Amino acid sequence: GESVGLHLPTLSVQEGDNSIINCAYSNSASDYFIWYKQESGKGPQFIIDIRSNMDKRQGQRVTVLLNKTVKHLSLQIAATQPGDSAVYFCAENVSKRYFGTGTSLTVIP
Amino acid sequence: EPEVTQTPSHQVTQMGQEVILRCVPISNHLYFYWYRQILGQKVEFLVSFYNNEISEKSEIFDDQFSVERPDGSNFTLKIRSTKLEDSAMYFCASSGSRASNQPQHFGDGTRLSIL
Numbered sequence: 001g002e003s004v005g006l007h008l009p010t011l012s013v014q015e016g017d018n019s020i021i022n023c024a025y026s027n028s029a030s031d032y033f034i035w036y037k038q039e040s041g042k043g044p045q046f047i048i049d050i051r052s053n054m055d056k057r058q059g060q061r062v063t064v065l066l067n068k069t070v071k072h073l074s075l076q077i078a079a080t081q082p083g084d085s086a087v088y089f090c091a092e093n094v095s096k097r098y099f100g101t102g103t104s105l106t107v108i109p
Numbered sequence: 110e111p112e113v114t115q116t117p118s119h120q121v122t123q124m125g126q127e128v129i130l131r132c133v134p135i136s137n138h139l140y141f142y143w144y145r146q147i148l149g150q151k152v153e154f155l156v157s158f159y160n161n162e163i164s165e166k167s168e169i170f171d172d173q174f175s176v177e178r179p180d181g182s183n184f185t186l187k188i189r190s191t192k193l194e195d196s197a198m199y200f201c202a203s204s205g206s207r208a209s210n211q212p213q214h215f216g217d218g219t220r221l222s223i224l
Contacts (some may be wrong), residue, residue: 032210043113043200043215044152051210089152093210099144099152 012106019077021103023090026071030092035064035075038102039086047075047088082107111135115201115216122191123224130186130219132201141184142202142213143176145169152200158184188221196223 013019025033031052036044050057050064050073057064063076073090087102114133122128134141143155156166158176175187184203188195198220202213 034212036215038152041217043202043217044213046212046214049212099154101151 009101010104010106012108013080015082015107015109016079019075019080019084019105019107021075021077021088021105023073023075023100024071025073025090025092027092028071032093033064033066033073034091034093035062035073036089036091036099037084037086038089044089044099077105080105080107082109111214113201113203113214113216115199115219117219118217119220119222121222121224124193125190128188128191128221130188130199130201130221132184132186132216133182134184134201134203135214136182138203138205138214140164140204140211140213141176141178142204143186144200144202144215145197146200146218147197155186191221191223193223196221 034049035047038044048059061078065074085107089099089102141158146152156170157164198218200218202215204211204213
């Protein structure tokens, strides 16, 4: 069945390094993708989105890359800061916005 | 910045009792959602609501669940007879115009504990 999944459950990076979080999806009909950040005790917070007519979109310190050929999505965080420590989820619009299990990012000061 | 607010932040209820979780979506949003997240697990879609009716629901959203928009601001989730496995964080979300290509804005959730 359709799924939205993440490759790694945890990721630790040194403060100041770049982080890359990956996500795979299986529904070819998906045309809109979202990355959310969830801090402890909080709800998911929108970070950045991308439509399927694009393969890259940049925000402030974040970049999302979309590879429709292999159904892969990644979130790059530049100069990772302690405040970036959270669980990151990808979601897409077709499968009722199902979320993956998330990647827990830990930033080491 | 407008935000989705949820009350209460923590609800403790005896098994078998009814519980109502409340949400105030962002005021100009038209699509409303409920999700749940069991501790340590992924966020699971429950239901979406548009134009005063359910537009989609998951298999989790059985007859024990209902949603309502009783007035112009509140959006509620009712669980009629709670079970132990209903213990989870429940998140409300809302989005603007077309649901399929708009990000959802989430509240900070209600932690539901069933005893």
